[in-house]
Amino acid sequence: MRFFSDNAAAAHPKVLEAIQRSNRLDTAYDGDEWSLALDRAFSELFEREVKALWVSTGTAANCLALAALCPPYRGILCHKDAHIEVDEAGAPGFFTGGAKLMLLDGAGAKVVPETVESAIGLIRKDVHQVQPAALSITNATEYGLVYRMAELAALGEVARKHGLGFHMDGARFANAVVTTGESPADLTWRAGVDALSFGFVKNGGLNAECLVLFKTDLADEVTVRRKRAGHLSSKGRMLAAQILALLEDDLWLENARASNAAAQALAKAAPDRLVYPVEANEVFLRVSPGEAESLRAKGFDFYDWGPGEIRLVTSWDQGGEPVQILAEAIRAL
């Protein structure tokens, strides 16, 4: 029973069915009917006109957005534990042509306006120091916390004030929508977000993520950059079809509800051990090495996360028995 990451879970059966249905010759790249349907589908979801481009990984979505928002000679403010900083092998440096990640502190990998202001305040406004051009946050964060509408609006205000592009890594955006009960629009462009990496792979998709551009005039550039980065799949219809399948009948929300619920079940099993409040589908627990060992001995798989802490991540398909068994095992520690 594996709880090490949602990104390794199975794809949802409806996703595979959609791939199967799209498996006939159509126009190559992104000229097919499925790909062409994305803009409209996401425009409806977000209650305004957006541009939506499939890519195959979250790293690609994040870094294509960042390259469009930040020239090579400027910087991107982000949390020091952000995925783009610690888990993408320097991809932002590659895609942007050497822009600098400017690291912020914050509990639970959350960024607050004050730390952004403070970081900017420390930068001399001269040619010797790198000036920031963008702000990137993750919702839900790498520690499973969510930003609510008002928090995002405050960050968006800081970004606007300093002329920063505003990117959201939404690898677990679905979980944040479910937890907050706030609308996709309120959690993004209404708060000033320019580009969203809308994650599907961790939420039932196979290998399709969606880069949603609220600043729609970035679309031409991003489309070229996607090709140039080797991310323009010739049978792109099979990526688009995955995404459409997950949007249909709000399957993406259903899946996120399931993984969130599974995380809550684990959280309830050990409220005193929680390192962070559980607001999405990640559970960080304080357990001794011996306890971790005993859980592993029972067949559970997960990451250690610093000394005396473990990370459990739940997936859309773990709603039932595996989680109950793990919850019991945690209670029994």
Place this chain on the structure above:
Amino acid sequence: MRFFSDNAAAAHPKVLEAIQRSNRLDTAYDGDEWSLALDRAFSELFEREVKALWVSTGTAANCLALAALCPPYRGILCHKDAHIEVDEAGAPGFFTGGAKLMLLDGAGAKVVPETVESAIGLIRKDVHQVQPAALSITNATEYGLVYRMAELAALGEVARKHGLGFHMDGARFANAVVTTGESPADLTWRAGVDALSFGFVKNGGLNAECLVLFKTDLADEVTVRRKRAGHLSSKGRMLAAQILALLEDDLWLENARASNAAAQALAKAAPDRLVYPVEANEVFLRVSPGEAESLRAKGFDFYDWGPGEIRLVTSWDQGGEPVQILAEAIRAL
């Protein structure tokens, strides 16, 4: 009936089945059993130890290889009609960090040793001119010609003599193997090839290509570069599974035989119109604009390729009726 590109064809049913079978939680990225099986599978196919990495597009395969073979400050010799030059949106410049493509002439997009030598001879050996570090060819070429073992060995000798890395874009490698009847080993590393972009997407795959490294000490660097370019899919097992399905029972050869045969059927319908000999699955025909129009009016879809020429590309699944109908239509022109 579409003949504009093999890259838009359907995936083979066995490929989708393989994806289905691999659709269960396993280790993320490339640590799963399918991904781990690639090295061995390709080592057997190539009769020596190789490293094999899945990627999702041919552009990614080509450019990851080129970045490993050529530093930013040097150049890559290739045909002026090579895919990397004319159809990848400058991706080699992006992946290599600004290395230069150094263009060669040659009938049918084929490179011969003399043109390589001649191009190198024109470069002053000083710090002001970019010196080449790699040679890249395409087999089968962009015009559907194939290199045979002896031709490749001669190119490999030139590459060796000048210290050039040797890359082969094998988007249609399968077609070349079928046509020549020569072994994968003879067509690659025995001729001095260091890295092969082994194409599957045009030959029954969905979105998996394989970068095969004969210079195996490049594997670590390429693995990092793949991640850094956003090409390390978290459910990589579904890419590996596609490739393994196409290798199994030589399905890749069976598919290539079908598309080659379809091209031959078209070629035989109009031997006097052929612009190039048909050696793979591409047929370039001299047809007047009016003739092209009449073919389109009958429901055939294809690209114009310069004035008075059209390109027809056949796919693995067009072995039967569509090709017969098109062949008849061409005969009737």
Place this chain on the structure above:
Amino acid sequence: MRFFSDNAAAAHPKVLEAIQRSNRLDTAYDGDEWSLALDRAFSELFEREVKALWVSTGTAANCLALAALCPPYRGILCHKDAHIEVDEAGAPGFFTGGAKLMLLDGAGAKVVPETVESAIGLIRKDVHQVQPAALSITNATEYGLVYRMAELAALGEVARKHGLGFHMDGARFANAVVTTGESPADLTWRAGVDALSFGFVKNGGLNAECLVLFKTDLADEVTVRRKRAGHLSSKGRMLAAQILALLEDDLWLENARASNAAAQALAKAAPDRLVYPVEANEVFLRVSPGEAESLRAKGFDFYDWGPGEIRLVTSWDQGGEPVQILAEAIRAL
């Protein structure tokens, strides 16, 4: 007696005196009085507001301009014999982050509107092919020809029509101004030029060139890129002082007149041997290997330039005896 390049000539005594005079502590980088005087000096010269930044080499001037005019994912149209293509070690690829040089033909390294239009016409307007963003020409050209006002205006019109930035490599701009008798303004921004690499090193300077921006809103970006490329000298006043010394009392024109006159003296010695009309300070002659040998035996130093051709370049300080002696020697061949 050396005629291999004007870029190796001595600096003018007044340039060294200016360095000497500026040799006292002042504000570092470009905040000193000399650097601050550049904008005004060049604005007067060009009869409009410009931004003027010193750099230490022509390659830096060219490539900083190109990086500001062309994003990484687009291309720069230039002559196939342009300095940026053949003699800058791939610097445009480095500074732009991988943009592509798109090569044009043309006698004497001159670009005409028709070849630009023709090249653009051959590019498919899709995401697979690199689209041009800039046009770069050299005046005087690498073969010593000059563009006149009307020719430049026609090129500027093409650039405007296709939305291309327009850069002029003016390593020998002074020679072109002297030859044409047209104003610096007419030869640049009035013809649509956005940025000029204004050469001084080949014309009496020591190591200061000037990047003149007519599109003044590029200045902030270029200033940062200059620092980022390691070109913001801390004692920049000594670069600015050189440039100001050459502008003073039109010393730059006086120097160019001298080198142009020297070239004319050589041209007159062998009108039948000229490969190109002599319009600046470069003389290309048809001479047999034996003749070239005999000139070298007499102590003249120059480059062979293809089979049966040599290049002679005159400098600001070669107006007198050396040129007379060489002219005699040529006549005597």
Place this chain on the structure above:
Amino acid sequence: MRFFSDNAAAAHPKVLEAIQRSNRLDTAYDGDEWSLALDRAFSELFEREVKALWVSTGTAANCLALAALCPPYRGILCHKDAHIEVDEAGAPGFFTGGAKLMLLDGAGAKVVPETVESAIGLIRKDVHQVQPAALSITNATEYGLVYRMAELAALGEVARKHGLGFHMDGARFANAVVTTGESPADLTWRAGVDALSFGFVKNGGLNAECLVLFKTDLADEVTVRRKRAGHLSSKGRMLAAQILALLEDDLWLENARASNAAAQALAKAAPDRLVYPVEANEVFLRVSPGEAESLRAKGFDFYDWGPGEIRLVTSWDQGGEPVQILAEAIRAL
């Protein structure tokens, strides 16, 4: 009386004389007699074979070295206050093609082996996290402290153990040599340093720095990168001549002794106010805003350096009166 930076001081008269003497036509770029003499001059100074290349700025020297020591997809360990991190506008990202600076803590901008080990220990050895390829330190540091031979050897040992290239930013290397009394060899390659940015501009030079390569097989690559970055001045002899003039009769040491002595004079004026020990030519003092104001009112120019601290930097030509006057003024606070 300006104490804001040694990089804005005058050039030494002998440096200008050397430029004057080299001001005659010679081979362009770096083929002249002065440039060719550098390797031997530095090989003697360092008691072993080295390669020595002039460049015009410290940023260029640092970043050319780093680009040769670290591929785009890896990282460079350095102090968080290192010049390459805080004062070079992201130049390392540009020159390396996006490599990552990995920041270390340490009092007085000094790096110790334990922090290097600790930083490396925190990096997962997988493809998702950037792995370090180089270590860069500054001697004397940005806060005017020096590394002694034994400290450097310990760092070199760590670098060797982890396979890291070892770069030293020696913008004030001369000051460190004077202070420690240790040999240039002991302070560099004998401790494992691969490349040294040997500073001259802050120590009497005009605009010439020297990149000294102990790992001599990097020279070819660095030479190409220098050209490609627009740093191959055509009259390079005038850069080489500056450096040779400063090496002659140990003028570089004489100058550094003078600036060090000036700093000591200031330090003695306020031993209780020192933020760091004064080991080179920088003096950081605790002074209240009012006190700073009063010093400025007396005509002294310097930078504030955080709240309640100022930075005074002495130059080679400030040995006499200005320093005495400032020392008195500090005493009188």
